[in-house]
Amino acid sequence: MPRAPASDATLRERALRVVPGGMWGHLHAQRLPQGYPQFFARAEAGHIWDADGREYVDLMCSWGPIVLGHHDPVVDAAAARQAALGDCLNGPAPVMVELAERLVDRIPHADWAMFQKNGTDATTACVTIARAATGRRVILVAQGSYHGAAPWCTPVPAGTTDTDRAHQLRFRYNDVASLEAAADAAGDDLAAVIVTAFRHDNVVDQEMPTPEFALAMRRLCDRRGAALILDDVRAGFRLHRGGSWEGLGVRPDLSAWSKAIANGHALAAVTGSDALREAASRVFVTGSFWCAAVPMAAALATLQRLDELDAVAHMERLGRRLREGLAALAAQHRVGLRQSGPVQMPLFLFDGDAEFRQGSAFCRAALEAGAYLHPRHNMFLCAAHTDSDMDRVLDAADAGFRAVRRLAA
Ligand code: PMP
Numbered sequence: 001m002p003r004a005p006a007s008d009a010t011l012r013e014r015a016l017r018v019v020p021g022g023m024w025g026h027l028h029a030q031r032l033p034q035g036y037p038q039f040f041a042r043a044e045a046g047h048i049w050d051a052d053g054r055e056y057v058d059l060m061c062s063w064g065p066i067v068l069g070h071h072d073p074v075v076d077a078a079a080a081r082q083a084a085l086g087d088c089l090n091g092p093a094p095v096m097v098e099l100a101e102r103l104v105d106r107i108p109h110a111d112w113a114m115f116q117k118n119g120t121d122a123t124t125a126c127v128t129i130a131r132a133a134t135g136r137r138v139i140l141v142a143q144g145s146y147h148g149a150a151p152w153c154t155p156v157p158a159g160t161t162d163t164d165r166a167h168q169l170r171f172r173y174n175d176v177a178s179l180e181a182a183a184d185a186a187g188d189d190l191a192a193v194i195v196t197a198f199r200h201d202n203v204v205d206q207e208m209p210t211p212e213f214a215l216a217m218r219r220l221c222d223r224r225g226a227a228l229i230l231d232d233v234r235a236g237f238r239l240h241r242g243g244s245w246e247g248l249g250v251r252p253d254l255s256a257w258s259k260a261i262a263n264g265h266a267l268a269a270v271t272g273s274d275a276l277r278e279a280a281s282r283v284f285v286t287g288s289f290w291c292a293a294v295p296m297a298a299a300l301a302t303l304q305r306l307d308e309l310d311a312v313a314h315m316e317r318l319g320r321r322l323r324e325g326l327a328a329l330a331a332q333h334r335v336g337l338r339q340s341g342p343v344q345m346p347l348f349l350f351d352g353d354a355e356f357r358q359g360s361a362f363c364r365a366a367l368e369a370g371a372y373l374h375p376r377h378n379m380f381l382c383a384a385h386t387d388s389d390m391d392r393v394l395d396a397a398d399a400g401f402r403a404v405r406r407l408a409a
Contacts (some may be wrong), residue, residue: 016029090142101304137189140186141153197209197236369400
């Protein structure tokens with residue numbers, strides 16, 4: 001007899017016995033918003049079903065990777081064709097060269113590309129390449145920016161040593177003076193500056209980079225012979241078809257990509273300019289699964305589909321509708337809601353809500369009404385979302401605002 005599907009509650013209990021903490025990292029039970037499911041059974045287009053069979057409009061999109069929608073038929077078909085030929089081989093399949101060529105054509109700063117699995121692999125490789133290229137040690141990192149979970153960048157220091165984070169100096173995002181001061185402190189040991197596409201730190205309002213800040217960063221790196229690393233892991237391919245700073249006219253020397261590159265298949269990439277090519281060929285970076293061919297075939301199809309569907313414009317249009325609809329509802333309910341960041345990667349925070357009581361009540365009520373939102377982390381739209389999905393999210397948000405008002409009553 002087929003086993004009955006396990007409920008979320010049962011799975012949590014079982015996981016707690018065999019997985020430390022029941023789950024790791026950002027999905028650790030303690031970090032899960034209260035009342036949220038931990039396990040998911042399936043997904044389709046812009047919708048997701050939890051292990052208990054409840055369906056939601058999915059505004060997390062797997063924390064970014066799903067950019068076209070779950071089960072995009074063209075990407076799935078390309079992945080299946082490659083899987084029939086081979087995935088994990090003794091070395092890369094021909095598709096790797098095709099994908100590298102496609103990235104070099106598409107991304108204006110890129111003269112070459114290398115592939116990995118996770119965003120952390122890509123950011124770590126960028127830092128390693130920059131240090132190898134310059135023969136210097138210091139990396140400037142914005143306070144509070146997330147660049148991955150390796151010991152050099154994890155936000156939770158348990159199990160790491162001070163030396164893991166040696167040779168790093170902090171600056172404040174969008175603060176040119178603090179950037180210059182950090183560069184001065186690095187002196188002639190400055191290897192690189194690493195920066196996210198916009199300020200998308202957890203639990204604070206998101207901030208777009210100012211043109212002055214981006215330009216100052218470019219000039220500083222040029223003046224001091226340091227590499228400018230753009231961490232485009234989270235925003236890449238959602239804001240712009242090339243790099244997220246193309247709109248600002250500022251090009252990095254190295255970019256880290258992952259998340260949306262292959263619509264949910266495990267792939268990351270580093271792209272770089274000719275000046276870094278020799279160093280990139282000298283460092284030793286690799287992994288058992290880094291040349292898997294199926295995610296690369298999926299990436300090729302994803303990039304093509306993003307263009308065919310004019311996906312960035314679609315996500316922006318729906319994101320604007322959602323932002324305006326939420327602002328109108330917030331005004332109607334007289335609730336102070338702050339919306340920040342690009343419309344296709346929204347974050348909602350409530351005024352005077354340091355403890356996230358309002359945010360949690362809002363999101364829990366919206367969840368019950370069929371919209372999967374996040375109270376503290378930015379969300380993600382995808383190309384498969386529709387106007388009627390946004391209507392459903394707004395109806396769910398209406399329930400959310402009522403819950404917030406009940407808290408105040
Ligand atoms: N950089 C940024 C900006 C990210 O958002 C993330 C993941 N959230 C990473 C790096 C690390 O990526 P991964 O979790 O795939 O290692």
